[in-house]
Amino acid sequence: xxxxxxxxxxxxxxxxxxxxxxxxxxxxxxxxxxxxxxxxxxxxxxxxxxxxxxxxxxxxxxxxxxxxxxxxxxxxxxxxxxxxxxxxxxxxxxxxxxxxxxxxxxxxxxxxxxxxxxxxxxxxxxxxxxxxxxxxxxxxxxxxxxxxxxxxxxxxxxxxxxxxxxxxxxxxxxxxxxxxxxxxxxxxxxxxxxxxxxxxxxxxxxxxxxxxxxxxxxxxxxxxxxxxxxxxxxxxxxxxxxxxxxxxxxxxxxxxxxxxxxxxxxxxxxxxxxxxxxxxxxxxxxxxxxxxxxxxxxxxxxxxxxxxxxxxxxxxxxxxxxxxxxxxxxxxxxx
Amino acid sequence: xxxxxxxxxxxxxxxxxxxxxxxxxxxxxxxxxxxxxxxxxxxxxxxxxxxxxxxxxxxxxxxxxxxxxxxxxxxxxxxxxxxxxxxxxxxxxxxxxxxxxxxxxxxxxxxxxxxxxxxxxxxxxxxxxxxxxxxxxxxxxxxxxxxxxxxxxxxxxxxxxxxxxxxxxxxxxxxxxxxxxxxxxxxxxxxxxxxxxxxxxxxxxxxxxxxxxxxxxxxxxxxxxxxxxxxxxxxxxxxxxxxxxxxxxxxxxxxxxxxxxxxxxxxxxxxxxxxxxxxxxxxxxxxxxxxxxxxxxxxxxxxxxxxxxxxxxxxxxxxxxxxxxxxxxxxxxxx
Numbered sequence: 246x247x248x249x250x251x252x253x254x255x256x257x258x259x260x261x262x263x264x265x266x267x268x269x270x271x272x273x274x275x276x277x278x279x280x281x282x283x284x285x286x287x288x289x290x291x292x293x294x295x296x297x298x299x300x301x302x303x304x305x306x307x308x309x310x311x312x313x314x315x316x317x318x319x320x321x322x323x324x325x326x327x328x329x330x331x332x333x334x335x336x337x338x339x340x341x342x343x344x345x346x347x348x349x350x351x352x353x354x355x356x357x358x359x360x361x362x363x364x365x366x367x368x369x370x371x372x373x374x375x376x377x378x379x380x381x382x383x384x385x386x387x388x389x390x391x392x393x394x395x396x397x398x399x400x401x402x403x404x405x406x407x408x409x410x411x412x413x414x415x416x417x418x419x420x421x422x423x424x425x426x427x428x429x430x431x432x433x434x435x436x437x438x439x440x441x442x443x444x445x446x447x448x449x450x451x452x453x454x455x456x457x458x459x460x461x462x463x464x465x466x467x468x469x470x471x472x473x474x475x476x477x478x479x480x481x482x483x484x485x486x487x488x489x490x491x492x493x494x495x496x497x498x499x500x501x502x503x504x505x506x507x508x509x510x511x512x513x514x515x516x517x518x519x520x521x522x523x524x525x526x527x528x529x530x531x532x533x534x535x536x537x538x539x540x541x542x543x544x545x546x547x548x549x550x551x552x553x554x555x556x557x558x559x560x561x562x563x564x565x566x567x568x569x570x571x572x573x574x575x576x577x578x579x580x
Numbered sequence: 581x582x583x584x585x586x587x588x589x590x591x592x593x594x595x596x597x598x599x600x601x602x603x604x605x606x607x608x609x610x611x612x613x614x615x616x617x618x619x620x621x622x623x624x625x626x627x628x629x630x631x632x633x634x635x636x637x638x639x640x641x642x643x644x645x646x647x648x649x650x651x652x653x654x655x656x657x658x659x660x661x662x663x664x665x666x667x668x669x670x671x672x673x674x675x676x677x678x679x680x681x682x683x684x685x686x687x688x689x690x691x692x693x694x695x696x697x698x699x700x701x702x703x704x705x706x707x708x709x710x711x712x713x714x715x716x717x718x719x720x721x722x723x724x725x726x727x728x729x730x731x732x733x734x735x736x737x738x739x740x741x742x743x744x745x746x747x748x749x750x751x752x753x754x755x756x757x758x759x760x761x762x763x764x765x766x767x768x769x770x771x772x773x774x775x776x777x778x779x780x781x782x783x784x785x786x787x788x789x790x791x792x793x794x795x796x797x798x799x800x801x802x803x804x805x806x807x808x809x810x811x812x813x814x815x816x817x818x819x820x821x822x823x824x825x826x827x828x829x830x831x832x833x834x835x836x837x838x839x840x841x842x843x844x845x846x847x848x849x850x851x852x853x854x855x856x857x858x859x860x861x862x863x864x865x866x867x868x869x870x871x872x873x874x875x876x877x878x879x880x881x882x883x884x885x886x887x888x889x890x891x892x893x894x895x896x897x898x899x900x901x902x903x904x905x906x907x908x909x910x911x912x913x914x915x
Contacts, residue, residue, distance in 0.1 A: 298845075470844045489848045502841045509805045509838065510633075513824045513856040521848040 250275050252315045253345035253560050258302045262497035262568065267300070268316065268561040276350035283332045283353045285322030290345060290557065290578045291370040292318065292564040293404070294468075294493045301499050316345040316560070319375065321359055321366050329353025337361070339369035341525075345560045347580065357531075363539040371575040372549045375524055376404035377538045379490060382530050383466070383522040384412055387488045392417035394463035395482070397454065399473045401438065402429040402550065403567075404575035405490060408538075409466045410438045411547050418464065421457050423473050425570040432573075436548045450476035461485070461515075469494040470503065478508040481515040489521045496568040550574030585610050588680035588895050590645045593637045597832035597903065602635070603651065603896040611685035618667045618688045620657030625680060625892070625913045626705040627653065627899040628739070629803075629828045636834050651680040651895070654710065656694055656701050664688025672696070674704035676860075680895045682915065692866075698874040706910040707884045710859055711739035712873045714825060717865050718801070718857040719747055722823045727752035729798035730817070732789065734808045736773065737764035737885065738902075739910035740825060743873075744801045745773045746882050753799065756792050758808050760905040767908075771883045785811035796820070796850075804829040805838065813843040816850040824856045831903040885909030 249272040256269040278284050299317055300310050310317055320343035324336040330353075332338070337359035343349045359369050371377060390396060396413040400406045401422030410420040414437045422433035422441045430441030440457045447453040454462065454476045461482025467474055471494030478487075495503055512519060541547035552572040554563045559578050566572045584607040591604040613619050634652055635645050645652055655678035659671040665688075667673070672694035678684045694704050706712060725731060731748040735741045736757030745755040749772045757768035757776045765776030775792045782788040789797065789811045796817025802809055806829030813822075830838055847854060876882035887907040889898045894913050901907045 298849075467844075470842075474844065489844055492844050492848060495845065503844065504840065505842055506837045507805075507840055507842055509802075509809065509824055509827050510830065512854065513827060513858070514633075516856040516858050516861060518853060518855040519847065520853040521851040523848070523851050526851060 248275060248348075249273065250346055250348045251557055252347075253557070254313050254315055255300055255310045257312060258300060260500060263297070263300065263561075263565060265561050265565070270558070275348050278326055278328045278350050280328050281353055282350045283324050283329050283338075283356070284326040284348060284350050285320070285338065285340075285343065286325045286348055287320045287322045287343060287346065287557075287580045288337070289321040289367045289370055290318060290343070290560060290580060291320065291374075292560065292567055292576050292578070293375065294491050294496070294567060296564065297493070297496045297499060297568060303500065317342075318345050319343060319370055320349075321369050322349070327353065332356070337366060339374060341375070345557070347557065364542055367551060367553075367577050367579075368542075368549070370577055371404055371551055372408055372538055372542060372547060373535055376575060377408045378527075378531055378534050379522070379524045380405050380408035380466075381412055381534045381538060382524065382527050383488050383490060384409065384416065384464075386527075387486055387518070387520045387522060388413075388464045388466065389486060390416040390418040390464055394418040395421065395458045395460060396464040396466065397421045397423065397458065397462050397477050398438075398466045398468070399423045399477075400468035400491070400493060400570075401433050401441075402574060403468060403572075406466070406468055407433070407436060407550060407574065408547065411436055411541075413464070414438075415541065415546060421454075421462075429573060432550060444473055451479045454480045458482075464488070466490060471495065475506055478511050481511055481517050483515050485515050485517040487517060487519040489519060493568060552576045554578045556580070583610060583683075584608065585681055585683045586892055587650045587682075588892070589648050589650055590635055592647060593635060595835060598632070598635065598896075598900060600896050600900070605893070610683050613661055613663045613685050615663050616688055617685045618659050618664050618673075618691070619661040619683060619685050620655070620673065620675075620678065621660045621683055622655045622657045622678060622681065622892075622915045623672070624656040624702045624705055625653060625678070625895060625915060626655065626709075627895065627902055627911050627913070628710065629826050629831070629902060631899065632828070632831045632834060632903060638835065652677075653680050654678060654705055655684075656704050657684070662688065667691070672701060674709060676710070680892070682892060698870075699877060702886060702888075702912050702914075703877075703884070705912050706739055706886055707743055707873055707877060707882060708870055711910060712743045713862075713866055713869050714857070714859045715740050715743035715801075716747055716869045716873060717859065717862050718823050718825060719744065719751065719799075721862075722821055722853070722855045722857060723748075723799045723801065724821060725751040725753045725799055729753040730756065730793045730795060731799040731801065732756045732758065732793065732797050732812050733773075733801045733803070734758045734812075735803035735826070735828060735905075736768050736776070737908060738803060741801070741803055742768070742771060742885060742909070743882065746771055746876075748799070749773075750876065750881060756789075764908060767885060779808055786814045789815045793817075799823070801825060806830065810841055813846050816846055816852050818850050820850050820852040822852060822854040824854060828903060887911045889913045891915070
């Protein structure tokens, strides 16, 4: 093959909010396959908030990206060549370990088969992939929604949030969406959220949460940290569960400590439980959760909005869009 | 009876650290017994950090004390008169609902019988009472110590802390004491803590915790909030459990928001669980836990230090002492 592999590499670690200058495109030779690997050609690339942590200089829960290294990221890709018995050219797979590039050589044992009968290809990056699995498994393990619980979801139209709200309804809860525009909230209402709060338009977010949650917040699915977190923590019901899933509002100040009001007395008074959640700890639950999500989707109980940009050139912009709430729905890039 | 009942009432809500002027002694007539009640004469009165919350103007997890109302608090008392079939004069009981006074008429159904064979009378206010029960039940429900876990305890020589450290050792953990003087730490080492940190003498508390906990903190029993909390939160091991049991370092700023560094990213990266704990939610576990604590004490596996002041006149000072770390061990007042 004489084709070249376009790759986005990290040009420099961002200081604050990432911008286009942090990334550089390079053309490289196609990787040589080793025994057990397959060569994939990307069809859909994913950008996800956790990648902000990986390009920080600070230690984090996953190995960071070094300067000059290809950006990490998930993809749905097609097998072009295979040295693994389970995979043949034309097969489709999803993997978190693909990277922002046209081609990657990946371990055939670590791939998820994409079954187009269960949903569109890019669903493996959204409601049948990491965001959907995160929503369902975190709600099961930490959220433990009971009939009538009030469930507040930040970044509610985002990749994780939209699934959280719909599952909250399926589990018998009342779902309160917090998002950055009326358009997003209108859609949240369409898919089943009971109430919507536009955090950019509320002069008193704490009062808005109190108004939307008259008996307090039983479950808070926190995708953002920041001011939404603060407003919800002032409205906890006794026994509240708080899932710390993302901190995207800190994307522009990642290198600095997050200063503000602490809520230890609120946690004590409410006997609240706050827990950090990372989907990669729960590989053993993926298959069952994915089947459940596919079932709900096929029954019309789970809708999903995807925000599609075209061309690998768009990757840095797509990433910046999710950090600045410019996307609407799960952000993917079609290659 | 012509005896008078000396009562401490709340004279005014404190603004910041309570002082003696917040309390006023009154002499009142002895209460008249109603059917089902017993008249108790206090022998030991307790002061506990949670009472700081009850005299705040702010809402809290228990009804607050009003101006002119007798201060709330637990006691070990002797039955003087009874209109309840289970109680006769001379019996000893413990109740959280006694108050800072010589005499109280209390519901005979809501009392804990004091069995002098299980421990000294005042133990029902310490290791056989609320502090001991708090330590054991919170460690069982939230701490879930595994062999080799590193367990950090703030206010380690206090009523709850000293029991936590000893149970942590019984459960197979390594116990790290944080306290306010070398004398307290020496005693913590005597009863089994592995390491002691004097937070008043450490120029870099975060580094001191890191040094004492080279593999990170698995369980943090937080009785204080404040700078010790901050230092520990910077040293979490993956899967850490943080028990928010008390916030005594905030006693002097109770009416203001607690500002400082927030640790949402640390909680996320460590997939930590932080949970508020209030013993009053777990009445159903008291009996079994108390038997366990008495067994450990009789076997010499659980030691306990009590700081005794004499006379009901001492109550406000005893209370202020625990808020300012002047006590050494569980603070009680002998009447």
